[in-house]
Amino acid sequence: MTTLAKPTRTARPQTGAPSPRGGYRRLGDLKIALLFIAPAMIGFTFFYVVPTIRGVYLSFTEYSILGDPEWVGLDNYTALATDPLFWNSLAVTGQYVFLNIVLQTALALGLALLMHQVAKSTLVRGALLLPYLMSNVIAALLWFWMLDYQIGVVNQFIEWAGIPRIAFFGSEEWAIPTQALINTWRHMGYTALLIFAGLQAIPHHVYEVAKLDGASPFQTFRKITIPLLRPVLVLVLVVTVIGSFQVFDTVAVTTQGGPVNATRVIQYYIYQRAFTESDFGYGSAIAVILFLILALVAFIQMKFLKGNESDLD
């Protein structure tokens, strides 16, 4: 990687103790360090730290952007507790997250295993990655067209197969699965590449030993591949869950929350309350709840799934 690397006499620790060559490092480059992080610090402070605090503050206020925020304590949260639209958005998002986890993980795992068996070429991996590089908006429009009820190509196939046409975006039972399918299409290859990288890291001799012991392919998969892939699978699960909870673009471009409330996911509901109904306090309160859910997901990942530890070590 680095052309800088010359043969070194001793491997020196990358961080920590100052160089023995005196005068190279007086402990503390604080001044110059401040200069180097100054721009990032501005961005960090004004667009991450302050808004995070302000977001929590706003959730305790009533704020319609025209006047000043008015402190109302827990009012927004008590209102949330009895807001059917909020509970519906949670349920709808949960459904979407669940479908994504199942579809994406299963398909990606299968794809990664296939790639591992027969094709490692960049061309194959690149082709699978193509949808991931497209924006949500493009993925949404492309499928909005292909899944059109009247002249969409998918419904043409469905009709040929002798099945009645499906109103993918227009029926309440299909709206969320359709959104999940679009998202799965977009992310399937990317997730497969992550898992594929994990498969590549499993040492070959582990499999050879299993073969010598007479393990069947299924046993090998269950007892070796899956456990050794655990850190990657956990990462994939967390990324998928956290990403899915924040679905917005495809919904905004295609169904806009409908039909009825079938696709009014959490982030779309926040958007509606804050930006179309100018209710920033209430919108912020829902955002706090979403934040807490995502923090919980990350916490569960760290505590219970031991995602950072690999059985390889």
Next chain:
Amino acid sequence: MSTTISRTAAVAPARRRRPFNARRAGAWALLLLAIAVSVLPFLWVLRTALSTNSSLASQSASLLPADFTWGAFLRVFGLQSPADAIAEGGSGAAIDFWLYLRNSVIFSSITTAGAVFFSAMAAYAFARLRWRGRNTVFSLFLGTMLVPPIFTALPNFLLIKNLDLLNTMLGMVLPYVFMTPFAIFFLRQFFLNMSREVEEAAMLDGAKHLRIFFQIVLPNAAAPLATLALLTFIGQWNEYFWPLLVGSQDDVRVLQVGLGVFKSQSPQGSPDWSGLMAATLVSALPVLILFAAFGKKIVNSIGFSGIK
């Protein structure tokens, strides 16, 4: 990377002994199916974009364009008269795609250049300089990766509004231009692994940190910097939510937002599918070009990064 090569080499002889069997053929078939599902929609989009709207319904099963025409692309770029557009089954709605294209280029370029450069500076301070509180500050920076974008989007919108920067390019780029937590994380990894030898030699010659940064660290990190810039640019090009909130007026509206507008402008009865698909392709074109040019770099970065 090196493991890939050595492992392939180790596996290859065993494979050659059985060049074909049913399992491998089945695996290939499934893999090709997945590739088809990934790639074919783009061909269908192209086919639609080259069709005439009025013929789409009657020739909905043909793989070739229905009544081939460049009309949809002309329409997208504002080169088709409303009369011709309506004759081809378009809505006749005018959309200034050149303007959106320009805005997308400006928005993505500025945010990418700023975020990569300033993040590199910060990453240098986190990886190569020693100062009290360094690890604490770095952890705080990383912690912001956990904050969902929607959560900061509301207060950030209010800030930009209070600064009177709504519908300005400055307001659109400000939250991204100084840093992204991922960029700092990504570059710090590379800077940590750089050899200290040349840096020390330069030090002894009296070079200052700024010179080391510009003349040694940045040139030697050209490859990771380019990969990061590529990933950042694609991510920014595809950004929708923030530009939707802040840049809703024509003079700063980016392509992604413009696409949504174009879609909703189509009258409910007969959407301008050809125009919409042509617009979609135009919006995807820069990413497709980057992918054609740097596909290997992008693909190889996936295993490393974990999260985009």
